[in-house]
Amino acid sequence: MQYMMLIYLDEAAAAARSASEIAAAVASHAPYIERLRANQRYASSARLAPARSARVLRASDGKPVVTHGPFAESREQLGGFYLIEAPDLDEAIDIARANPGLQTVATAIEIRPVLRGVAELPSTGEVQLARGAEIYSPGWIVLAEPGSATTVVRRDGALELVDGPFRDEAEPVRACRLVPAGSDVTPGAAAIEVRAIL
């Protein structure tokens, strides 16, 4: 089955890095992805543009209303994700713990079971995150509720396992899809956060 690994990072700390530090951090993911691929564990991954660059769409009286800026104000923001294949949660946890992001700016990885996954994904364009409600239309990756999440948290240099999501949110991510930049989406029960893929 598939697991979605939502990577949370301290955006201020991430932005304070030098260009060469960022390049090294990004490069550290290449061997990790290669290893996942070799073991048939890899489905997709993306590094997201900062939260302040997000577009948020909400339905208001049946019409979409767009706002710009972070979906929710917080020091730690969703900074990227991995979609992986694993036979069970034990292996998913091992894969999350080995994520090189936890050696740099990631402070936590939330592991969410995927109720319905997808086979192939583009890795450029935008990611649309459905928040507060699921979207079952074709092409959407449907995540289990946050109550089923397990989070690997970096605390004082050590990794800890926490039962539940990284944080309780009024409108947690419930589904997502990767689309070409500027793709249409109609918000319904879910609010849609759109973030560019870096």
Place this chain on the structure above:
Amino acid sequence: MTPLEALYREEHGRVLAALLARVRDLPLVEEVVQEAFAAAAEQWGDAVPRNPRAWLLRVAHNKAIDRMRRRAKFPEVDVADSLASAPEVDADVGDDRLRLMFTCCHPALAADAQVALTLRTVAGLTTEEIAALFLVEPAAMAQRLVRVQKKIRDARIPYSVPPPEKLPERLTAVLAVVYLIFTEGYAGLRGELCGEAIRLARLVCELMPGEPEAHALLALVLLQDARRDARLVDGDLVLLDEQDRTRWDLAMIADGLGVLDDALAAGAHGPYALQAAIAGLHARPPTDWPQIVALYDHLLALAPSALVELNRAVAVAMASGPAAGLAALDRLRFALGEDHLYHAARADLLRRLGRLDEAVRAYRAALARVVQPAERRFLERRLAECSAEPT
């Protein structure tokens, strides 16, 4: 307990574990096992089937298939293909329960969730019973249990005994849950919880006979529980050295000491073995206090803990006099300054040293922090004694 309630206690975990081996959907399995017992209550009357477990398992299994066919969320997944044949009744039932235990105590589940789920599924307590034991509303407990059961299904928490490289760590988690259930019952003076913990400890030993630490844990809970009744007289707390030893459960002590000897002979040397050895010394008067201090030293080397140090200080006071105990206790002021046990132990030593003014202040500090009513009454009684004596 009615015969059917007793049967529920006994068979719930077995039936659930056996069905879960076939249907990896804990919320569903939980539901249909529940319904199978309800059907039994309606249909059996006085005519209990010759093999009640097989009856329950067959009924629950049929209900599970039925349910899955009807409510498949994603029709493209055929739910029934893996369920064509009924599960075998006595095939590896023991192993199923062991798997269930490891699933319930998985590290991706919070400690309170592990405890509640183990009591619900393995021990066969009802949600209402667990809610009452942990002093929460039944609806809140039901909600918690549903969340955990769904997580086990959706996140695919393995239903297996962990591989050898992960076994020591995972077994530690299982034993910790059993001991947590025991201490919850022991500290809160709720004997039913202690009884459940002993049942679970016996089950783990039976399922993993080659694990000395599991046997050490069983010895520990037996030896502590044997003295449980003597701790209370008319609802008031009585300290170990003032307990009426005729109220100790001597058969349970003998049982615990036997289990302890076997565990030590098999190489147990972890925290439970040391604590059980200490409990064993307490159970065999006259108490060998220097030996108890030595065991606490070992325990601290293994797992440093301020509470263990507190117990050690009390043992030091018994072995070498209250002044030595007080000196050991004073080092804990920063770690345990907000814990009533620290102040209560200090008050007791000051009282024995005749420093009554200081003892009164320490009893007041303990009373300001104590929660448990029986402990509160005990401290109030001691405070009154100290205040009454001329200084």
